[in-house]
Amino acid sequence: MNNTKPMTYPDMAVVKQKLYSSGINDISAAVLSALSAFTISEMVKPGKTVAVAVGSRGINRIDSVVYHSLKFLKNKGLKPFIVPAMGSHGGATAKGQRDVLAKLGITESTMGSPVCSEMDVVQVGKLSNGLKIFFSKKALEADHIVVINRIKPHTKFRAEIESGLCKMLTIGLGKAQGATEFHRCAVQHTFKVIEDAATFIINQGRILFGLALLEDGRGDLAYVEAILPSSIVERDKILLKEARAAMGRIPFDYLDILIVDFIGKDISGIGMDSNITGRHRDIVGDFSISPHVKRIFARDLSPASNGNGNGIGLADITTKRLVDSLDIQKTYINALTAISPEKAAIPIYFDTDRKSLDVCARTIGLDSMAKARIVRIKDTASLELLQISKALKLEVLSNPDLELITPWQPFEFDEDDNLMEFKNPNKTIRNTLAF
Numbered sequence: 001m002n003n004t005k006p007m008t009y010p011d012m013a014v015v016k017q018k019l020y021s022s023g024i025n026d027i028s029a030a031v032l033s034a035l036s037a038f039t040i041s042e043m044v045k046p047g048k049t050v051a052v053a054v055g056s057r058g059i060n061r062i063d064s065v066v067y068h069s070l071k072f073l074k075n076k077g078l079k080p081f082i083v084p085a086m087g088s089h090g091g092a093t094a095k096g097q098r099d100v101l102a103k104l105g106i107t108e109s110t111m112g113s114p115v116c117s118e119m120d121v122v123q124v125g126k127l128s129n130g131l132k133i134f135f136s137k138k139a140l141e142a143d144h145i146v147v148i149n150r151i152k153p154h155t156k157f158r159a160e161i162e163s164g165l166c167k168m169l170t171i172g173l174g175k176a177q178g179a180t181e182f183h184r185c186a187v188q189h190t191f192k193v194i195e196d197a198a199t200f201i202i203n204q205g206r207i208l209f210g211l212a213l214l215e216d217g218r219g220d221l222a223y224v225e226a227i228l229p230s231s232i233v234e235r236d237k238i239l240l241k242e243a244r245a246a247m248g249r250i251p252f253d254y255l256d257i258l259i260v261d262f263i264g265k266d267i268s269g270i271g272m273d274s275n276i277t278g279r280h281r282d283i284v285g286d287f288s289i290s291p292h293v294k295r296i297f298a299r300d301l302s303p304a305s306n307g308n309g310n311g312i313g314l315a316d317i318t319t320k321r322l323v324d325s326l327d328i329q330k331t332y333i334n335a336l337t338a339i340s341p342e343k344a345a346i347p348i349y350f351d352t353d354r355k356s357l358d359v360c361a362r363t364i365g366l367d368s369m370a371k372a373r374i375v376r377i378k379d380t381a382s383l384e385l386l387q388i389s390k391a392l393k394l395e396v397l398s399n400p401d402l403e404l405i406t407p408w409q410p411f412e413f414d415e416d417d418n419l420m421e422f423k424n425p426n427k428t429i430r431n432t433l434a435f
Contacts, residue, residue, distance in 0.1 A: 007354075007357070007358045007361050007362075007369065008369060009357070009361070009369055009372075009374075009389075009410065009411050010369055010370055010372055010374065010389040010390050010391060011389070011390050011408040011409055011410055012374070012376070012387050012388065012389055012390075012408065012409065012410070012411055012422075013387070013388060013390070013404055013405075013406050013407065013408045013409070014385055014386070014387050014388075014404075014405050014406040014422055014423075014424070014425075015385070015386050015387075015388055015396055015402050015403060015404050015405065016384060016385055016402070016403045016405050016424065017248070017251060017383060017384055017385070017386060017401060017402055018400075018401040018402075018403070019216070019217030019218050019248045019383065019384055020216050020217035020218075020246045020248075021216050021217065021218050021220070022216045022220075022222040022223075022246075023216060023218070023220030023221060023222055024061075024220070024221050024222060024223075024224070027061050027064040027065060027068060027221070028064070028068045030221075030224045031065055031068040031069055031072065031211075031224055032068065032072065033224075034211065034224040034225055034226040035069070035072050035209075035211075035226045037225075037226055038209070038226065038228060040076055040208070040209070043208065044076060044077075044078060044143075044144060044208065045077075046076070046077025046078065047077060047078075047079065048078055048079065048143035048144060049078070049079045049080070049081065049141075049142040049143050049144070050073050050078050050079065050080040050081070050142055050143065050144045050145070050146055050208060051080075051081060051082075051083045051116075051136070051138065051139035051140075051141075051142035051144070051145045051146070052066065052069065052070060052073070052080050052081065052082050052083065052113075052146045052148065053083050053084075053085035053136075053139065053145065053146065053147045053148065053149075053168055053169075053172065053173055054066055054082055054083070054084060054085060054101060054106060054148055055084075055085055055086050055148075055149050055150075055168055055172055056084070056086035056089045056090065056097070056100045056101070056104075056265070057150065057265075057266075057269065058104070058266040058267065058304070058381070059104075059149075059150045059213060059215075059221075060215055060219055060220050060221040061221045062104055062105075062106070062148075062213075063104055063105030063106050063110065063111075065148060065211070065213065065221070065224070066082070066106055066111060066148060067110070067111055067112075069146070069148060069211060070082075070111055070112065070113050073146070074112075074113075078144070080113050080146075081113055081114040081115070081116050081142070082101070082106065082111060082113055082114065082115045082116065083116055083117070083136055083138055083139045083173070084097035084098065084100065084101055084115075084117050085136070085139075085147065085149075085168045085172030085173045086100065086172055087171050087172055087174065087175065087176060087178070087179030087337060088175075088176040088179050088180070088333055088334060088337035088338075089265070089308075089334065090330075091327075091329065091330045091333055092119065092175075092176040092333050092337070093119065094117040094118050094119050095117070096330075097117045097119070098115055098117040099306070100306070101115060101117075103266075103304060103306065116138045118136075118137065118138050119175050119176060120136075120137040120138070120175075121134040121135060121136060121137055121174060121175045121177050121178055122134065122135055122137050122140055123135075124140070124201070124204065125197075125200050125201075127193065127196055127197060127200065129185065129188075129189050129193065130185065131181065131182070131185040131189070131193050131196075131197060132181050133170070133174070133178070133181075133197050133200060133201065134174040134175065134177050134178035134181060135173055135174060135178065135201065136173045136174075136175055139173055140206070142206075144206065144207075144208040145173075145206050145207050145208060146207075146208050146209055146210070146211065147165050147168045147169055147172075147173075147207070147210045147211070148210075148211040148213070149163070149164055149165050149167070149168040149172070149210075149211075149212070149213065150163065150164070150212075150213040150214070150215060151163065151164035151165070151212050151213065151214060151236060151239045151240055151243050152164070152214075152215070152240075152243045152244075152247070153240065153243065153244050153247065153275050154167075154191075154269075155268055155269055155270045155273055155274045155275060155280065156191075156269075156270070156274075156280070156282055156284065156338070156340070157186070157190070157191045157282075157284055157285065158287075159190070159191050159192060159194070159195075160195070160237045160240070161191075161194055161195050161198075161233070161236045161237055161240065162191075162240055163269075164212065164236045164239065164240060165198075165210040165212055165227065165232050165235075165236050166194050166195060166198035166232065166233060166236050167194055167198075169197075169198045169201050169202070169207070169210075169232075170182060170193075170194050170197040170198050170201065171194070176333075176337060179337050179338070180337050180339075182194070182197070183337065183338050183339040183340075184339060186284055187283055187284055187339060190284070191284070195233060198232070198233060198236075199233060202229045202230075202232060202233070205229075207229040207232070208229075209226050209227060209228055209229065210226070210227045210229070210232045210235075211224065211225070211226055211227075212224070212225045212226075212227055212235065212236075212239055214239060214242060214243050214246065215243070215246070215247075216246055217246055217247060217248040217383070218248070218384060219248075219381050219382070222246070223242075225239070247275065248276075248383035248384070249275075249276065249290075249383065250276060250278075250290075250291045250375055250377070250383065250386070251386075251395075251399060251401065251402060252291055252373065252375060252388070252392055252395055253290045253291050253292055254291070254292050254373065255291045255292065255293045255294070255373045255374065255375055256293075256294050256295065256364045256366065256372045256373045256374060257293070257294065257295045257296075257297060257357075257360045257361070257364065257372065257373075257374045257375075258277060258291065258293040258295070258296045258297070258374075258375050258376075258377070259297045259299065259357075259374070259375070259376035259377070259387075259419075260272050260277070260296065260297065260298050260299065260315070260376075260377055260379060260380065261299050261300060261376070261377065261378045261379060261419075262299070262300050262301070262302045262378060262379040263298050263300075263301060263302065263305075263309070263311055263312065263315075263322075263379065264301055264302030264303075264304060264305030264308070264309075264379070265302075265304075265305045265306070265308045265310065265334075266302055266304040266305055267302055267305075267379045267380060267381050268311065268380055268381065269310070269311075270310055270311035270314065270340075270343055271298075271305070271309060271310055271311025271312060271314070271343075272296075272298065272311055272314065272315075272379065272380045273380040273381070274287075274314065275289075276377075276380035276383070277291075277293060277296060277314065277380060278290050278291045278292055278293060279293060279296065279314055280314070281313070281314065281340075281342050281343070282340055282342070282343075283339055283340065291375070294363075294364045294365075295316045295317065295360040295363060295364055296314065296315045296316050296317075297315065297316065297317045297318070297356055297357065297360050298312060298315035298317075298318045298319075298322060298347075299318070299319055299322065299353060299356075299418075299419070300319070300321065300322050300325075301322050301325045301326065302379070306327070306330070307325065307326060307327025307330050307331070308327060308330040308331055308334055309322070309325075309326040309327075309331045309344070310331050310334040310335050310338075310340075310343055310344060311343050312326070312331070312343070312344065312345070312346060312347065313335075313342045313343040313344055313345035313346070313347070314343060315347050316347055316348075316360070316363075317347055317348055317349065317350070317356050317359055317360055318346070318347050318348075318349045318356070319349055319350060319351070319352070319353065319356055320349050320350065320351050322349070323346055323349050326346075331344050332344055352416060352417035352418055353413065353417060353418040353419045354413055354417040354418070355417070357411075370390075370391075371391055372389055372391060373389060373391045373392055374388065374389035374391075375387070375388050375389075375392075376388075376419075376422065385405075385422070385423070385424055387422045390408055405424060405425060406425055
C-alpha cells in the first residue's frame with residue numbers, strides 16, 4: 001500500500017444489533033422482592049450496625065439499588081453505613097473512593113446514610129498458599145456486612161468465579177493493600193484464590209447477605225437476587241454463566257480495524273472490556289478471542305473515568321487528546337495494583353483521527369482498503385449500534401439479529417479531521433436495496 005497517497009476508506013453504514021433485553025422497570029419492587037425472599041428479622045436485632053459494601057463500576061441503576069437496600073435495612077431497625085469496596089480505585093485514597101461513589105449518585109445526602117471511605121485494613125487471615133487476607137477495618141467495626149455487586153465475566157482472567165460477590169468480599173473490601181496482595185498471589189496460584197479467600201471470610205460469620213445483580217445485553221439491570229452467606233460461592237458460579245450468556249458481543253470475527261470511541265473505568269475495569277475486543281495482555285495470561293482484531297484504535301477517554309486511562313495499553317493507536325486527558329497517577333496506581341503495567345502503556349498517538357486511521361490502515365497488510373473489515377463502536381458497553389465497513393455486508397444479510405439502518409456512505413470527518421458521531425437515524429434502510 002502506497003504510504004504517500006491519501007488514504008481512501010471504504011463506505012460505512014450503521015447497523016442495529018438485537019441484544020438480549022430484560023430490563024427491570026421498578027427497581028424498588030425488584031430489590032424488595034429479592035430481600036423479602038428470606039426472613040432477615042430472624043438473623044438480626046434492631047439497633048445493630050451494617051456495613052454495606054458498594055463497588056465502583058458503572059452498574060446500571062446502582063444508586064437506586066443501594067438506596068432501596070438501605071431503606072430495607074433501616075425498616076428492620078438496623079443502622080447501615082456505606083463502605084466503598086473497590087480495591088485501589090479512586091487513586092487509592094479515601095477522598096478518591098468517596099468521589100467515585102458520588103459520581104454514581106451515591107452520597108450521604110442522596111442515600112441518607114454515612115459513607116465511610118477510610119482505606120485502613122486489618123489482616124484477618126492467611127491461606128495455606130501464603131495469601132494474606134486483608135479486610136476493611138471500618139467494615140469490621142459493624143455488626144453485620146452486606147455486599148452489593150454485579151456478576152459478570154472478568155476482563156483479566158477466566159475461572160468459575162470472576163467479577164461478583166466473592167471478588168468484592170476479597171479484593172474490593174481488601175482495599176488497596178488487599179487488592180495488591182491478591183494480584184501478586186494470583187501470578188503463582190491463579191485467581192482461584194478468590195474462592196478460597198471468600199470461603200474463609202464467609203466462615204467468619206459476619207456476612208448478613210449478598211445482593212447479586214445481573215444486566216442484560218443492553219447493559220440494563222435485569223435481575224436482582226439476595227443470597228445467604230452459605231450460598232454465595234455457588235450462586236456466584238451459576239450466575240456468572242447466566243451473565244456470560246446474556247452479554248452483548250461484536251457479531252463479526254477477524255476484523256482489520258476496531259475503532260472504539262470511548263474507553264474508561266465507568267465502561268470497564270480496563271477501559272474497554274477484553275471480552276468484547278477479544279484482546280488481553282497480562283502476566284497471568286494473554287488471550288486472543290473473537291473478534292480477533294489486527295488494530296484497535298481508541299479515540300477518547302470517557303469524562304466519567306475521571307482521568308483513569310487504565311487499559312489504554314490494549315490499544316495499538318490513540319489520539320493526543322486522549323493522552324492529554326489522562327491522570328497518570330490514577331492510571332498508574334490502578335495498573336500497578338493489578339500487576340499489569342502493560343495496561344497503562346501509552347501507544348503511539350497522533351493529533352487527529354484521520355492520521356490515526358491512516359496508520360491503522362497502513363499496518364494491517366491489505367493492498368486495498370476496499371477489502372478492510374472495520375467495526376466502530378461507541379464503547380464496549382454500548383453494542384446495539386455499530387458502524388461497519390462494506391466488506392461485512394453479506395454477514396449483515398445473513399444475520400437475523402442485524403438490521404441496516406443507514407445507507408452506505410464515506411466516513412464523515414469534521415473540520416479538524418476527527419470522526420463525526422454516528423447514531424441511530426430512526427429510519428430503517430431495507431437491506432435488499434442498500435447493497
